[in-house]
Amino acid sequence: VIAPPPGAWLLPGLVDLHAHLREPGQESKEDIRSGLGAAAAGGFTDVCAMPNTVPVNDSRMVTEAMLARAHDVGGPRLHPIGAITMGQRGEALTEMGDLREAGAVAVSDDGRCVTSSSVMRRALEYASVFDMPVIQHAEDHALTEGSQMHEGSVSTKLGLRGWPRVAEDIIVARDLMLAEYTGARYHVAHASTEGTVRLLREAKSRGLRVSAEVTPHHLLLTHEAVGLYDTACKVNPPLREEHDVQALREGLADGTIDAVATDHAPHGILDKHCEFAEAKPGMIGLELCLPLLLGLVEQGALPLNRLVESLTHAPSSIARLPDKRIREGARADLVLIDPEERWTIEASRLRSKSKNTPFMGRNVKGRVKMTLVAGNIVFNGGS
Numbered sequence: 093v094i095a096p097p098p099g100a101w102l103l104p105g106l107v108d109l110h111a112h113l114r115e116p117g118q119e120s121k122e123d124i125r126s127g128l129g130a131a132a133a134g135g136f137t138d139v140c141a142m143p144n145t146v147p148v149n150d151s152r153m154v155t156e157a158m159l160a161r162a163h164d165v166g167g168p169r170l171h172p173i174g175a176i177t178m179g180q181r182g183e184a185l186t187e188m189g190d191l192r193e194a195g196a197v198a199v200s201d202d203g204r205c206v207t208s209s210s211v212m213r214r215a216l217e218y219a220s221v222f223d224m225p226v227i228q229h230a231e232d233h234a235l236t237e238g239s240q241m242h243e244g245s246v247s248t249k250l251g252l253r254g255w256p257r258v259a260e261d262i263i264v265a266r267d268l269m270l271a272e273y274t275g276a277r278y279h280v281a282h283a284s285t286e287g288t289v290r291l292l293r294e295a296k297s298r299g300l301r302v303s304a305e306v307t308p309h310h311l312l313l314t315h316e317a318v319g320l321y322d323t324a325c326k327v328n329p330p331l332r333e334e335h336d337v338q339a340l341r342e343g344l345a346d347g348t349i350d351a352v353a354t355d356h357a358p359h360g361i362l363d364k365h366c367e368f369a370e371a372k373p374g375m376i377g378l379e380l381c382l383p384l385l386l387g388l389v390e391q392g393a394l395p396l397n398r399l400v401e402s403l404t405h406a407p408s409s410i411a412r413l414p415d416k417r418i419r420e421g422a423r424a425d426l427v428l429i430d431p432e433e434r435w436t437i438e439a440s441r442l443r444s445k446s447k448n449t450p451f452m453g454r455n456v457k458g459r460v461k462m463t464l465v466a467g468n469i470v471f472n473g474g475s
């Protein structure tokens with residue numbers, strides 16, 4: 093019998109459209125067991141796993157192996173995302189029908205943008221046969237070669253090569269045209285620029301079947317956070333400027349951006365304790381997403397109903413998972429939250445194998461107390 097804290101909230105279980113669980117291949121950073129454990133502690137009942145594993149998830153075999161592993165581990169459900177191209181490079185598309193049949197919910201080359209228009213067109217057409225969204229990491233590599241952070245005053249001050257926001261906008265603009273042309277389902281991963289929000293708003297106003305996600309870090313931090321070469325803030329796409337953050341918040345609030353996704357990207361200590369130029373991009377997110385964003389709600393920058401929808405119903409409908417809305421007879425995929433509990437983000441409190449986050453030491457309010465997947469308790473207040 094559970095006695096929830098007075099004033100606790102019961103919400104539908106959270107769905108993450110974008111996590112890197114590193115298994116197979118980089119289990120020292122994270123594996124399916126630790127990743128799903130972190131997800132449960134963060135209130136997630138469903139986690140979509142990006143394919144930039146080693147080997148890349150470009151086959152039925154890898155998809156099935158991941159699902160078998162998740163089944164053995166138990167806890168939150170894992171939903172593999174297959175690669176768009178074999179090995180996430182080149183022109184050869186994956187066998188998307190096989191990936192779908194094996195259990196993949198979408199295709200993406202995340203970590204590597206599909207820059208060829210003809211490959212993207214074929215990918216959209218092929219994925220639409222299986223009703224899978226194509227999730228694009230929008231980055232024109234010709235414009236980001238060697239770049240380390242957002243191109244702006246901070247990159248100039250630090251002498252680091254900049255990643256201009258137009259490198260994202262160009263690909264989003266092209267892809268929206270291709271999505272319209274093919275009629276396929278297209279999803280923008282980790283939107284980071286004001287331009288992306290504007291392009292999406294226009295596309296949606298014309299009824300295109302497109303969707304987008306934003307990460308907590310792009311909603312909360314700007315390039316100023318990089319300070320004096322803080323590698324914890326190195327991430328793809330990079331942290332942008334105040335007006336981008338404002339546009340992303342507005343886009344999320346008005347539904348132009350459908351979902352919040354963590355882009356949970358675990359990296360080892362040595363991947364971050366090095367020169368900025370050598371550091372791996374990415375930060376963990378599964379256990380921090382909800383408390384960090386409850387802070388935005390408290391500030392009045394995000395309506396609570398949009399936060400809940402963007403972490404539950406919106407991502408589940410993009411990945412075509414069962415409806416997350418709480419109703420009579422539905423399976424109990426739930427998260428219990430104490431919205432008043434204050435705590436400090438510390439490495440010892442995090443279940444993820446990796447601790448790379450710029451939010452370390454931050455005081456937050458709101459704590460996941462319990463997570464249930466199909467009626468089973470998969471996280472219980474840390475015990």
Ligand code: NCD
Pocket residue numbers: 112144202203204229326327328329355357358373374375
């Ligand atoms: C991602 C990772 O580590 O897998 N990192 C990140 O900064 N988002 C891959 C990537 O998008 O580069």
